[in-house]
Amino acid sequence: MTFTVVKERWRGRILETTLGTGPRQVKVGGETTLPFLHFEGEIPNRPVVALEIWDMTPEDWPECLTECYADVLNDPAAWAKLCVEYGADLVALRLNRTHPDRGDASPEEAAAVAQAVAEAIDVPLIVLGCDVEEKDAAVLPEVANALKGRNCLLGLATQENYKTIVAACIANGHNVIATSPLDINLAKQLNILITEMNLEPERIVMDPSIGALGYGIEYAYSIIERMRTGALLGDKMLSQPVIMFVGQEAWKTKEARTPDDPLWGEQKKRAVLWEVVTATSLIHAGGHIAVVRHPESVKEIKRHIEIMMQPQQY
Amino acid sequence: MLLIGERINGMFRDIREAIMKRDPEPIKKHAILQTQGGARYLDINTGPAVPPEEQPEVLAWLVQVAQEVSPLPCCLDSTNPEAIEAGLKVHRGKAIINSTTADPWKMEIYFPMAVKYGAALIGLTMNEKGVPKDAHDRLALAMELVAQADTYGLPMEDLFIDPLVLPVNVAQDHGPEVLETIRQVKLLASPPPRTVVGLSNISQGCPHRPLINRTFLAMAMACGLDAAIADVEDEELVNVAATANLILNREVYCDSYLKTFRQL
Numbered sequence: 115m116t117f118t119v120v121k122e123r124w125r126g127r128i129l130e131t132t133l134g135t136g137p138r139q140v141k142v143g144g145e146t147t148l149p150f151l152h153f154e155g156e157i158p159n160r161p162v163v164a165l166e167i168w169d170m171t172p173e174d175w176p177e178c179l180t181e182c183y184a185d186v187l188n189d190p191a192a193w194a195k196l197c198v199e200y201g202a203d204l205v206a207l208r209l210n211r212t213h214p215d216r217g218d219a220s221p222e223e224a225a226a227v228a229q230a231v232a233e234a235i236d237v238p239l240i241v242l243g244c245d246v247e248e249k250d251a252a253v254l255p256e257v258a259n260a261l262k263g264r265n266c267l268l269g270l271a272t273q274e275n276y277k278t279i280v281a282a283c284i285a286n287g288h289n290v291i292a293t294s295p296l297d298i299n300l301a302k303q304l305n306i307l308i309t310e311m312n313l314e315p316e317r318i319v320m321d322p323s324i325g326a327l328g329y330g331i332e333y334a335y336s337i338i339e340r341m342r343t344g345a346l347l348g349d350k351m352l353s354q355p356v357i358m359f360v361g362q363e364a365w366k367t368k369e370a371r372t373p374d375d376p377l378w379g380e381q382k383k384r385a386v387l388w389e390v391v392t393a394t395s396l397i398h399a400g401g402h403i404a405v406v407r408h409p410e411s412v413k414e415i416k417r418h419i420e421i422m423m424q425p426q427q428y
Numbered sequence: 429m430l431l432i433g434e435r436i437n438g439m440f441r442d443i444r445e446a447i448m449k450r451d452p453e454p455i456k457k458h459a460i461l462q463t464q465g466g467a468r469y470l471d472i473n474t475g476p477a478v479p480p481e482e483q484p485e486v487l488a489w490l491v492q493v494a495q496e497v498s499p500l501p502c503c504l505d506s507t508n509p510e511a512i513e514a515g516l517k518v519h520r521g522k523a524i525i526n527s528t529t530a531d532p533w534k535m536e537i538y539f540p541m542a543v544k545y546g547a548a549l550i551g552l553t554m555n556e557k558g559v560p561k562d563a564h565d566r567l568a569l570a571m572e573l574v575a576q577a578d579t580y581g582l583p584m585e586d587l588f589i590d591p592l593v594l595p596v597n598v599a600q601d602h603g604p605e606v607l608e609t610i611r612q613v614k615l616l617a618s619p620p621p622r623t624v625v626g627l628s629n630i631s632q633g634c635p636h637r638p639l640i641n642r643t644f645l646a647m648a649m650a651c652g653l654d655a656a657i658a659d660v661e662d663e664e665l666v667n668v669a670a671t672a673n674l675i676l677n678r679e680v681y682c683d684s685y686l687k688t689f690r691q692l
Contacts, residue, residue, distance in 0.1 A: 298680055299683075302680055306687070344680050349688075351688060
């Protein structure tokens, strides 16, 4: 009796997306197999981790998170630099101050912040709006123009506002995040609508709107897994890499927000674990870019990826 | 669902005349129309008017002309093994050989040929005794074909079992037997062989042919049909294939599903 390794023969592959320019540009995707199954396909690029920064001092972040950025919370460029020192593969700038209820910063102000951040770092930049569709549709084109040629990743583009954002990405050489509300059908349809505007399919990254551990992660897990198998079965409109906003979701949970507690233990350890477990689980589902908030999460997730990128020996 | 465009066939008058005059234009026209229509393979058949000694050259010519304007691979359709091999020699990509019967002397020719050229092979569930009358006899012959695939080392996914569709007006009792055969063929091996039908046969000599074809396609797909040689220039037929594909959860739903089904 000999043991035969069962290998699936997939006919499709994940598209490879390149972010940023120069020596520290990041490539994601390109796989021809399920996550980390090195024995049955190619995994040309490892999943990556981004740290999130804001264009304003966050008011509701717990101290165990803000203490990591104590001197830079009011200086996005310095904050971004510190993230690179902490080992982030990319920096994700969230333009929260453009929100109508949080300062209503103008597109021009937002673009100036984005430009300052881009100039401070040599890793690729992700720029996110404030999640108000109309405002993002005004802000992101201005940002795209200011960052022309830097090959950034901009979002979120929704079914309602994708046209202006995608047009700005095409005109200025950027990539777009297409977001859908935990719905694979809408994710696929939005990809179709975006490619119909003639943005190359490999310039799209899908955001399935994940839930954190204990708060709907299993929905996100199965959707990301379905995206991966769809792509491997040849569905080109599900072949885009996947981004997960882990920090945003994990730091909302009461498990991350409750201070040190005799029953639950130390808050920082718990909160970091919440990010790490959410991110690694979804990376095993097939995710490519995990956006987190705590520098120790970056370290732990990258350590896990490093181990998983060792090819299996048979 | 793999649609194999049936139109480049010398049984159609425009193709027959094109072959006689060696005029590539009608061939190209149907190659392009079928590619855009949602075909994944182009069936290539010289038709009976070409004398046997000319068939190899004509089949190879048809393949080359079709592949000049279409990225699709071809399904080489002939009872003449020399014509099939001539087609395989000039073919680009993974061809399908159409077809062998379950007669030993034919299987001895076509299985090694498929393996040699890395082609897939359609196996008809019939032999010199004719077309079986029920699903049991069809399955017995399907099993012979499956066994030969194993013997010659043809991957099971490259064997397409064709349970032989007959016209509903003259062989009505065969309809349910064919559907049952499609269902049961999937149990013969793991991974199972694939299944294919010559769809338009179901409506031969009947009125409302497109209606019969479309209805039968949906029914056969529900039984597990993987491929059909069909009229992909019938837009509604392709819509039925796309919709059935969706309902069977073979493709992730999206509002533009009729369009994505046709995209290469």
